Amino acid sequence: MKVWMIRHGESEANKLGVWSGWQDARLTEKGREEAARVGTTLSGVKFDKIYASDLSRAKDTASIAIPGCTYETTPLLREISVGSLVGKSPASIQNAKDLLVKWSGYEKFGGESKEQFRERVASFQEILETRNCENIAVFTHMGVIKSFLNLVFGVEIPREKLCVQNCLVAVFEYSNST
Secondary structure (H helix, E strand, O other), rough: EEEEEEEEEEEHHHHHOOOOOOOOOOOOOOHHHHHHHHHHHHHHOOEEEEEEEOOHHHHHHHHHHHHOOOOEHHHOOOOOOOOHOOOOHHHHOHHHHHHOOOOOHHHHHOOHHHHHHHHHHHHHHHHHHHHOOOEEEEEOOOHHHHHHHHHOOOOOHHHOOOOOOOEEEEEEEEOOOO
16 A cells, blocks of 8 residues: 655745644645646546545645545644644744754644644554555645654654655555555
8 A cells, every 4th residue: 555645735824934733724826836736746646545634725735636536634634733833933932943953842832742743643544554545645734744754664753854845745655564
């Protein structure tokens, strides 16, 4: 089974350089163009199942990339909740560098801890492992893809070591439970 994880196209929050978390930020025109381009990458692949985060930037990316597709939405695929940091840029908060260097999540801002987020992503991974499909598309967010990588590799990859651009496609292949 192959799991094709696709990050959404550029959102208004991405363009402004602010945290969006669970805020329903819309795609920009550039984001819509990115989604159309990723559709070219995905063309020719027959997906047995398509999932999308229930936030519009991921759903819209799915609809543009695979026109006419039917997908299942789930909050398990949402970006991490950043609590009261929604709409703020990292530069606008005191001790932002410390927050990012010693990142343990956004619990102190009313959002999710890193552990809560990891458990949510792991719940979705468990669902995937029960599917008997050849190809599954997953339209989601940067943090989910990074967390999924950490789960798959079994190690914590530092946040600053992974660059997950808008409309990045990461393909994971499962074979014999591996």
